[in-house]
Amino acid sequence: MPVSFEVIHRSQENQGRVGRLTTPHGQVETPVFMPVGTQATVKTMSPDELAELGVGILLCNTYHLYLRPGHDLIQRAGGLHRFMNWPRGILTDSGGFQVFSLAHLRTVAEEGVTFRSHLDGSTHFIGPEESMAIQQALGADIAMTFDECVPYPSTYEYTAKSVELTSRWAERCLKAHRREDQALFGIVQGGMFADLRRQSALELVQMGFPGYAIGGLSVGEPKELMNEMLEVTVPLLPEDKPRYLMGVGSPDCLFEGVERGVDMFDCVLPTRLARHGTALTGEGRIIIRDAAYAEDFGPLDPHCGCYVCRNYSRAYLRHLFKAKEILGMRLVTWHNLAFLLGLMDAIRDALREGRFASLKASFFASYYGHT
């Protein structure tokens, strides 16, 4: 088994659990947040800094790496870990989500998806077998099945057909996947329809994956609908396998996912916000360019003990952003990752100690300003 998972504590308050995910590149405690390194780098950060922050696993995007520099090149470099100098865990997505995001640039058929590159307009085809070949060449610890992610909103009819296609593709992925040091996770789809989510989950679980993702959420639907879909889906997934909610990473959704039994998350939110000068703090978001911080010589987040908050002031960070200096993006990215990783630490501790609801209430009151 390339990847093993063990639940080490079950919450008495909710469906949440603390677990341990072991990959060929180390162990991480779950619930875990995975930063996104789209192009084989978490934007602005070095791998050493990610390790120092305690990142144990990150996500890279198959679609981007397939187009540039190419999975063959990365394979010849010794695989993604070696290429990007990252000795810890990596998960690659299947390329499906990005390809479907291209909208008018792609056509879907039973075989797979034909699409035009966003880089140079060249035509490409990726189906389940191609996605497996690419991901095996990249050599992440965890690969994902190739799925169709339907947009929100979509009709019941379209979504139903898509769920069936996604299941057939998952079967083909299983068949095509051979790499023994890499785990292949299945992805549950089903849009915003409870019975389709159930159908998708049951079909995938029957195939016996070592982990399951919940895809197609956080695509623009109301938060309540996402929670409802999680409540329908998670109980159908095996207790002893990790559950991964794809593309989710806002603080509120991390709490909602964890208490419904999700173990893994990824999102560009902390890093993308940072590059635009928005910092996550215990008291909500801060837009660092704001004139209010021009002479604020205190730290970004007074309750944070990260490298950035220990060493730099809001006034300096604001100056760096106003002057378009790269160090500004670096430091706010560092802080935002420290903030989200620290939040996950706090969530795991609260699960263990039976005070998740209390942590959630106090965090929401302080971060979102409502009780």
Next chain:
Amino acid sequence: MPVSFEVIHRSQENQGRVGRLTTPHGQVETPVFMPVGTQATVKTMSPDELAELGVGILLCNTYHLYLRPGHDLIQRAGGLHRFMNWPRGILTDSGGFQVFSLAHLRTVAEEGVTFRSHLDGSTHFIGPEESMAIQQALGADIAMTFDECVPYPSTYEYTAKSVELTSRWAERCLKAHRREDQALFGIVQGGMFADLRRQSALELVQMGFPGYAIGGLSVGEPKELMNEMLEVTVPLLPEDKPRYLMGVGSPDCLFEGVERGVDMFDCVLPTRLARHGTALTGEGRIIIRDAAYAEDFGPLDPHCGCYVCRNYSRAYLRHLFKAKEILGMRLVTWHNLAFLLGLMDAIRDALREGRFASLKASFFASYYGHT
């Protein structure tokens, strides 16, 4: 004395010497290369990384910091060291060079220079007293006198008048400078005219500065002319004071300066080249985007032991640049600084051990490909 200087070894081969420069923020061995942190940050680098590279002193630009975020703000932040979280040495230039670079945006009078901001077109005035006030507010370890840097080429008449103005301004700077934890260095001008260089040097030395810069070189003149001006100027400067060749940092000019008795250098070259993807290596410059490096899995510089060369391949660095990832600029900047700082280490060792000429010959043969 805020700054002291001691010559610890004199070369038998040439005018070069090894020295020790002590400032309120530590000691550096000379000849020293100072990286440039124009806007209170060495572009793409964190101060911790600079310290790890062994940087002991860096240069910040008065003109830029005066305009943004403003010297008053930096003073209220506790000074430049604290503002930018840099506990080691800092030298600020006088603002003169930048102001004169604005060309049609400025007018020169006896009092000082009126200029328009490159940021918003607003009108400003800086004379010797203003430059001293700004630099004292910034609080670097070493401040520079406000001088006129004449363009190349300039007429003898214009340069002669300019030398006189620069001397009068230097007197006014001396009078206006009060900060006891900050040294004020004088700047020798004189364009490309030996007698004006001599006049400027003699006038400045008479004023008794704790260090002397040679300004107005490396402004487009042939390298031989620069060397000639150094040979005229340096012997007139006191043996026991540091000599600083402003704006110079290409490897060949570092050798030429050192053997003519220069102790300090600064230049944007290594950091600016890096951001455009040009790396300095023992075998000359490498343009990392070049297709030749697409599958080159070896280090940037096989003879370099820096963090970047130990951990990343040319293929990965090329990918980062092609994909416009900030980590690429960071890593090449790191390497280029390591390269130049390492070169200065080697130069100091060679001076000590009486093999400067041999180091210079082998470096030129390997780097420039000529003997």
